Amino acid sequence: MIRSSHACLQSLIITLIGIIALSSCKPKTESTVHITDLTQVTAVIEALPDLPYEDRISCDAWENYAPYPENQLWFEEETIRLNFHCMYDSKGDKLLPIKKMRSFWIPELIINADLRLWNNPQMNLPIGNTTPALPPMLRYRRTLSEGRYDDHGTYEHIDDDLFYFLNKGKEKNNYSKEVINKYAIDDDHILNVFIMEVHPDSVASKTYNQHNAGIALGTSIKISGFYEEDPKWWEYAAMFNHEVGHIFGLPHAWTKYDGCDDTPPNPNCFSPGPPPCEVVSNNLMDYNYDQRAITPCQLGRWHRTIHDLKSKKRKLIEERWCHYKPNDPIIINEDMHWVGNKDLNRDIRVKSGATLRLSCRISMAAHSSLIVEEGGHLILDGVRLHNDCGDLWGGIKVIDQSIGKAISHRGINSIEDTVDIQS
Ligand SMILES: [Zn+2]
Structure with missing residues (x-):
């Protein structure tokens, strides 16, 4: 038969x-x-x-997607497509000028974010761990859109309503997708990054503890905190990688169980200090001053998303496999x-x-x-x-x-x- x-x-x-x-x-x-x-x-x-x-x-099983040495025979580096949107108000005095963002600041951000990924150090926690630090096999590339070749994948928008990012208070808009819905370009296959100003009221407020902030929404990221004359790209690269981790399915790591056995629950201390912060996590998906370590389980889950035909995030990856x-x-x-x-x-x-x-x-x-x-x-x-x-x-x-x-x-x-x- x-x-x-x-x-x-x-x-x-x-x-x-x-x-x-x-x-x-x-x-x-x-x-x-x-x-x-x-x-x-x-x-x-x-x-x-x-x-x-x-x-x-x-x-x-995530183990089938982690870049372990025994998988190097077939494992290939994957490239995540990016574009950037610089959001200004009409004064335009809170972000670096678009020319500088386009030609210098954003390229440096990408280089530093790549380096931080590839540097993947040994985990700090748990103390005495032998968790392997694997090559992440991931990198970023700024991507042009059809008909927008002069923009270098970096777009300027002046919008007095949508220029800011605020994660506290009455005008909080961190979860809003309005700016994405209005300005995203090719977000079905490019990860759109919105670099936003902080809200002027929050800067004026003495009680507001200004810090870098970001959020991952669908296939886009919103990040803020650029209210300074000379923002250091390396201070933003860690947050950027953290948000991309969320895009590809990684939850916060300090919680009771994030789906990975190699990311122990921890007090989520930002920097070393009195107990319980004697040893601080350096994991990408915790909040800490380092945010570089990515465990085999986290990398496995990231790559599993890339190879999932049903995932919209797969489309953000250059189709290396077609060449x-x-x-x-x-x-x-x-x-x-x-x-x-x-x-x-x-x-x-x-x-x-x-x-x-x-x-x-x-x-x-x-x-x-x-x-x-x-x-x-x-x-x-x-x-x-x-x-x-x-x-x-x-x-x-x-x-x-x-x-x-x-x-x-x-x-x-x-x-x-x-x-x-x-x-
Ligand atoms: Zn987060």
Whole structure:
């Protein structure tokens, strides 16, 4: 019986086993095999019993998205697109002039925010912890919008009603999306950053403790606190990264449970002092003078959001996975089970003697292929193989000297749609 369904795919394990060459002097033929043709051509398809549930690792587990050293084989840096809106009142005397913001201050802010991310130090808490400090594999890029090439992704708005950010008092507007609704540009695929003046009344008030403040709303950020002649970008970079962390799904870390075991609850002290502040957290998602440490769990959750097709935040990321890198295949030399969603722009090449088991979702770039060499072993274990760029990918190829002809196909967009399994 021939079946073609996702449920069928999940319930069966397909093994593709390269056939050993009969003649070593015959030149190698690289054949392209449509998966429906495998029974006729070169591979053995076996229906194996379902794996016990406990042997399957969840596609949602953050561990599958953290940039651990063992994941470096396929892990790629992701770039977050940004643009900036500088909000002025008609006096225009509370932010640096737009030219300076555009050409100097904002580029420095981005550089410093990048550096702070990449510097990711060891956590201060809990005392004596051995939490790894992983490379974050994230960076920022200011992005131009169509028809706005002269603005360098940095826009000036003069608005006496919406220029300010206030998180206290009668005129508090920190949760308001009004300024975003009015001025955001391409916020479906660019993270819009609103740099706002502080409210003049709050500056005049002696009781108002002026400090940098920010808030993440949807795919935008509002930050304020620029009421000074020469604002230091490095003082804002920490807050900026904190707000971007919120955008990508990270809650505050000091709370009883933020979803991560490696971010201990803490008194959220800003700087060292008398008990309970002898040792202060340095985590990005706590409030403290440092805000640099990002734990494996936090990075895993951040990258999990990036690879979640249903998340609007994924669209803020440059589509690296749509640009095929033909000369840089991922070489599989040892047995591996990939769990977790991935977006790849390279071929995958399974070498002889190695087994690659795939689960969850993998987007393959146009023209890229999954190549199984002779003696290599590929197991499709409930995986969805597709192209998330509106193209076809190159499909699965089995290298086999015994095949005299190449079986051609036009590419596969989704294994779900194309596989036929005998059972
Ligand atoms: Zn926060």
